[in-house]
Amino acid sequence: ETGVTQTPRHLVMGMTNKKSLKCEQHLGHNAMYWYKQSAKKPLELMFVYSLEERVENNSVPSRFSPECPNSSHLFLHLHTLQPEDSALYLCASSQAFGENTGELFFGEGSRLTVL
Amino acid sequence: TQLLEQSPQFLSIQEGENLTVYCNSSSVFSSLQWYRQEPGEGPVLLVTVVTGGEVKKLKRLTFQFGDARKDSSLHITAAQPGDTGLYLCAMRGATNKLIFGTGTLLAVQP
Numbered sequence: 242e243t244g245v246t247q248t249p250r251h252l253v254m255g256m257t258n259k260k261s262l263k264c265e266q267h268l269g270h271n272a273m274y275w276y277k278q279s280a281k282k283p284l285e286l287m288f289v290y291s292l293e294e295r296v297e298n299n300s301v302p303s304r305f306s307p308e309c310p311n312s313s314h315l316f317l318h319l320h321t322l323q324p325e326d327s328a329l330y331l332c333a334s335s336q337a338f339g340e341n342t343g344e345l346f347f348g349e350g351s352r353l354t355v356l
Numbered sequence: 357t358q359l360l361e362q363s364p365q366f367l368s369i370q371e372g373e374n375l376t377v378y379c380n381s382s383s384v385f386s387s388l389q390w391y392r393q394e395p396g397e398g399p400v401l402l403v404t405v406v407t408g409g410e411v412k413k414l415k416r417l418t419f420q421f422g423d424a425r426k427d428s429s430l431h432i433t434a435a436q437p438g439d440t441g442l443y444l445c446a447m448r449g450a451t452n453k454l455i456f457g458t459g460t461l462l463a464v465q466p
Contacts, residue, residue, distance in 0.1 A: 245398070283360070284399075284444065284456035297453075331398050339452045341387050342406060347398025 243267060247332050247348035254322065255356050262317040262351045264332030272338035273315040274345065275307060278329040290315060291338035322355045329353075360447055360457035368463040372434050377460040379428045379445035386448050388428050390419055393442040393459075435464045 245266045254260050266273060275287040289297035290309040304326075306318040315332055329352050333345040363378050379388070387406045391399035403412050405421040405428065412419045416439075418431040432439055445457040 281458075283458050284446075286453070333398070341448055341452065342389075342404045343454075344389070344401045344404070345391075345399075345454065347400070349396065349398050 245332055245334055245346050245348035247330075247351050249351060250349065251352045251354075253354045253356065254319065256322060256324075258322075259318070259320045261319065262330055262332075262353075264315040264317075264348055266313055266315075266332075266334040266346070268334055268346060270334040270336050270346070271312055272335045273309060273312075274333040274335075275315065275317050276331040276333060276347075278331055278350070284331070288317075289338060296338060319353070322353075324355050327353055327355045360445055360455055362443075362445060362457040362460050364460060365458065366461045366463075368465065369435055371436055371464055371466050374431070374433050375435060375462070376429055376431045377443055377462070379430075379447075379457050381426045381447055381449075383449050384425045386425075386450075386452075388421060388425075388448075389446045389454075390428070390430055391444045391446060393444060395441070399442075399444055432462075435462075437464045437466050440464050 248263045272291045274289050277285045277287055286299050287301045288307040293309050304321050308316040329350045331350045332348040335343045335345050359382050361380050369375055389404045390402045392402055393399040403419045408425045409423045410421040416433045420429045440463050443460045446454050448454055
């Protein structure tokens with residue numbers, strides 16, 4: 242296993258479904274992130290966990306619920322989503338949170354389509 | 357709100373051509389990174405620059421950090437199809453949050 246892995250790679254769900262995105266990092270990092278990537282928009286930071294504690298929550302609707310059970314795993318629980326939530330959801334990790342020159346290591350993303 | 361504008365938004369060129377893409381901020385930043393995202397993949401870090409006026413080279417890629425620490429450019433010499441992808445700049449400002457730019461989508465035709 243290398244780097245940051247995300248599952249599933251593709252997800253189609255109805256507005257009333259409940260699903261979860263999973264992220265796992267094998268780099269020994271202490272910070273993990275969820276980003277949303279939509280067409281023609283900059284990458285939007287959603288949540289940051291540092292040492293399993295949530296340190297950033299950028300006004301994300303409550304229909305998105307993150308969970309970080311340990312420093313290697315990060316989940317994004319999805320409930321009653323809207324079609325405008327369709328996007329690529331990227332997980333990333335870094336050695337620590339907030340380092341000036343810290344590098345983010347991204348997973349391949351989970352492509353979500355909400356019908 | 358700190359914003360990072362990248363230009364051009366889209367660029368389609370022939371193999372062997374040179375190109376420059378730009379990243380401009382309304383604020384001074386403490387560091388700037390360039391990432392490349394290939395189709396179906398997540399972004400991958402290319403370089404980090406921290407000093408005003410700094411120039412870094414990575415094979416055929418040349419990165420420059422503006423003297424005023426509000427802008428950056430990426431120049432690619434003799435582009436190849438493998439350079440195709442979305443180029444993202446990202447800056448850290450006063451809050452130390454990493455803010456991403458709007459991206460430049462590059463297509464290099466063989």
